[in-house]
Amino acid sequence: MTGPADNLTQDRAGRWGPRGTAGATFAGLLEFDGITKLFGQTEAVKNMSLKLHPGEIACLLGPSGCGKTTLLRIAAGIERPDQGRLLFDGQEMAGPQRFVPPEKRNIGLMFQDFALFPHLSILDNVAFGLKDLPREEARSIALHALERVGLAGYAANYPHHLSGGEQQRVALARAVVPRPQVMLMDEPFSGLDQRLRESVRAETLTLLRETRASCLLVTHDPVEAMGLADRIFLMRQGRLVQAGTPEELYKQPVDAAAARFFSDANEIAGKVKDRVVHTPLGVFPAPVEVASAEALVMIRPQGLNRARQGEGVEGLVTQARFQGDDVRCSIMFNGIDEPLTALIDSPSAPPKGQVAWFKVDPQHVFVFESGRGDPISANT
Numbered sequence: 001m002t003g004p005a006d007n008l009t010q011d012r013a014g015r016w017g018p019r020g021t022a023g024a025t026f027a028g029l030l031e032f033d034g035i036t037k038l039f040g041q042t043e044a045v046k047n048m049s050l051k052l053h054p055g056e057i058a059c060l061l062g063p064s065g066c067g068k069t070t071l072l073r074i075a076a077g078i079e080r081p082d083q084g085r086l087l088f089d090g091q092e093m094a095g096p097q098r099f100v101p102p103e104k105r106n107i108g109l110m111f112q113d114f115a116l117f118p119h120l121s122i123l124d125n126v127a128f129g130l131k132d133l134p135r136e137e138a139r140s141i142a143l144h145a146l147e148r149v150g151l152a153g154y155a156a157n158y159p160h161h162l163s164g165g166e167q168q169r170v171a172l173a174r175a176v177v178p179r180p181q182v183m184l185m186d187e188p189f190s191g192l193d194q195r196l197r198e199s200v201r202a203e204t205l206t207l208l209r210e211t212r213a214s215c216l217l218v219t220h221d222p223v224e225a226m227g228l229a230d231r232i233f234l235m236r237q238g239r240l241v242q243a244g245t246p247e248e249l250y251k252q253p254v255d256a257a258a259a260r261f262f263s264d265a266n267e268i269a270g271k272v273k274d275r276v277v278h279t280p281l282g283v284f285p286a287p288v289e290v291a292s293a294e295a296l297v298m299i300r301p302q303g304l305n306r307a308r309q310g311e312g313v314e315g316l317v318t319q320a321r322f323q324g325d326d327v328r329c330s331i332m333f334n335g336i337d338e339p340l341t342a343l344i345d346s347p348s349a350p351p352k353g354q355v356a357w358f359k360v361d362p363q364h365v366f367v368f369e370s371g372r373g374d375p376i377s378a379n380t
Helices: 068-076 122-127 135-148 164-176 194-211 222-228 246-251 256-262
Strands: 008-010 016-018 030-039 042-052 057-061 083-088 091-094 107-110 182-186 214-219 231-236 239-244 266-273 276-279 282-285 294-299 304-306 313-322 326-332 340-345 355-360 365-369
Touching: 030 068, 042 068, 042 083, 042 239, 057 068, 057 194, 057 222, 068 107, 068 182, 068 214, 107 164, 122 135, 122 164, 135 164, 164 182, 164 194, 194 222, 214 222, 222 246, 222 256, 231 246, 231 256, 239 246, 239 256, 246 256, 256 294, 256 365, 266 340, 276 294, 282 355, 282 365, 304 340
Parallel strands: 057 214, 057 231, 107 182, 182 214
Antiparallel strands: 008 016, 030 042, 030 083, 083 091, 231 239, 266 276, 266 294, 276 282, 294 365, 304 355, 313 326, 313 355, 326 340
16 A cells, blocks of 8 residues: 655655656567677677566666667667567567667667766756757646655756765656657666765656556676566677576576576585485485586575484684674584585574574575586475
8 A cells, every 4th residue: 555655755954845746658579589799709798688678667687798788779779680670569670670779769768977068957957858848837747756666856957966876866857758659777886985876776666657658677786686677688798698587587597697697696516316415414306407417506505404403404603793683604524525605584593603493494495416506496
């Protein structure tokens, strides 16, 4: 349920007041069909095919240099693909036979550095994309957009008068005010501190839901992707590695690198026999794909839990660092050369130097053939 506070926003002084509601648009279907982009001899993007469905918020996720921003720039019309086609609602925007310039695509683009015009007021910055409308009408629409992001009181100010978070909200208002069918965002929160990033991210998600535009957002932060996206497209070295919901990618990573990308993991060797893998911490199901006798077993820290005496495996706690709700423990087990990391609830965490019993939650275990990197959840 929503209440009166759900339609309020906060100004710089912490005062609460009413906010507007963003106008809805007709979301578009954006499709990358076999896109390849070369820079010299380097393939920045290699045969990429994916669809952004109408009204969907999706993230291009991956390490720096994997081709995320290049793909976004192709969608915006800033770069041309060397192979493949870009389709918007079934119409070719870029391909062998056609190239539609950026201004002819109903696509909004929000850059990492906000790209506000320093010589224009905040109101004129937001109204910049409404040149086809009479000046007063454009300014009225822009003012409503500023109301929606809580900055109507700063309409006459200039960008240098605002904080980083406020500039980000101005850039967002400017991007949505023409009501684009697709919104493209290139790491829009990376320049904000952690506290501000979370609040602005939540406000951005609310605004995107209200406008109903399709949104493709670039990030290298898996936490951000999982918090914002309906679907995640995981990229590596210019290729699409895996696509799915945040839950699917977290629980069913396609390979070891994907598993590592979403969280830390303890990695130990295991021996496969009779469709199970044997480790010093217990026995786990081995999928059919693990055909060799050697397996790599990955255990997330939150999957290594305290157990009652005699119900798990003994381990010596060599480090115990309090982190608030949980304690990060380093634990030595017989048969394993390096200490393993566990995240244990503060009330039940053993102190440093204590020998305790531990058990493994199979939902946080991935098993795959050594050297291949095809993990399968041990509980499947």
